[in-house]
Amino acid sequence: MPQEGALLESRTLRFEHVGRVDALDKIKSLAMLPDGVHVRTEDVARYFEVSTGVVRQMTARHRAELAENGMRVLRGSDLRRFHSDMVSLWGAEAGESYPQAATQLTLYTRRAVLNIAMLLRDSDIARCVRTYLLDAEDDLRRGYVDLDRRVTDVEACLGGVGVALQELGPVLNRMSYRLDSLDRRLEATNRVVGAISNRLSEMSADINRVDARVDEVVHQLRDLRRGRKRR
Template sequence: MPPEGALLESRAMRVEYLGRVDALDKIKALVMLPDGIHIRTEDISRYFEVSTDVIRQVTARHRAELAESGMRVLRGSELRKFHSDMVSLWGGRYAESYPQAATQLTLHTRRAVLNIAMLLRDSDIARCVRTYLLDAEEGWREGYAALDRRVTDVESCLGGVGVALQELGPVLNRMSYRLDSLDRRLDATNQVVAAISNRLCEMSDRIDRVDAKVDHVVQQVGELRRGRKRR
């Protein structure tokens, strides 16, 4: 795990951690403006428990970096519209107590606040945030390493399965050939059975015709006998 001070010195490392804004609320509740997106310099100083001058010094030294993280300065009509939106969101009896900047207002996003936490040296809260980020990263790396080991074990098992399947290949081919042969023999047997069935049907028809002829002959013989008796 890199030392906690590494985040103070390396901008590239800070960029890697900017997505972990959840670390802020893990250390201390971060109170945002009514829109839930922005926070003022005064509120940031209360979060880190330092003066507003300290926060302003950090933002002045790293203005370009913090601007990329979401910090911006409102003036003129843009500032008036923002105040109007905030008062509307603040609502009711709280609207009059909403603090409004006179000429300009510096706003920060959560990413910008996290960026400040990785730049602010003289704050125990900022130090805790940096430590949390690095500890969490170490935990993730250990988890990834364990997962990688499990994947390797599974791949080894699958490799054994692959060898077994290769050995079974010839056996399966022979079984497939024998099954095909049995299918052909079964088809031939079915054809023979069908032919026998047809012959039996034909014989049944002939027997029926013979029975009919016998019945006719018996009937004629009977009539001849009755005729003789009358004479």
């Protein structure tokens, strides 16, 4: 796991962690402006329990890096528009007077505040944030190692299944051959049964014809008997 000092010295390493803004609230609640997006210099100082001068010095030394993570300075019309928006939100939520900057206002996003946490040396809160980030990274790394081990175990199991399937191959082939043979025998049996059924139908027709012929002969014999009695 990287040492805490590595975050202080490596911009690349800070960039890898700057999206983990959840770390701020894990250590301490960060009071946001009414828009829920920005904080001022004094809010940042209050969070890290340092003076506003320390935050301003940090901002001056790392302005480009912090600007990449959302820090900006408002002046002129942009400042007036922002104040107007904040006054309406502030009044609606708290009913208090919103403190307005006279000529300019530096605003920080949560990413920028986290960036400061990885730069600020003389703050116990900043150290706690850095420690949380690195511990969380270490936990994540261990989780990946454990996941990789489980995937390896699954692959080993699947390899065993593959061997078992190869061994079952000849058995399955024999079973398939026997099933095909049974299908052929069943088909032949069906043909025999069909032929017997046809033959039985023909025999039934023959029997019906014989019955009809017998009835006809019986009628003829009766007629002959009646004729003899009349004579």
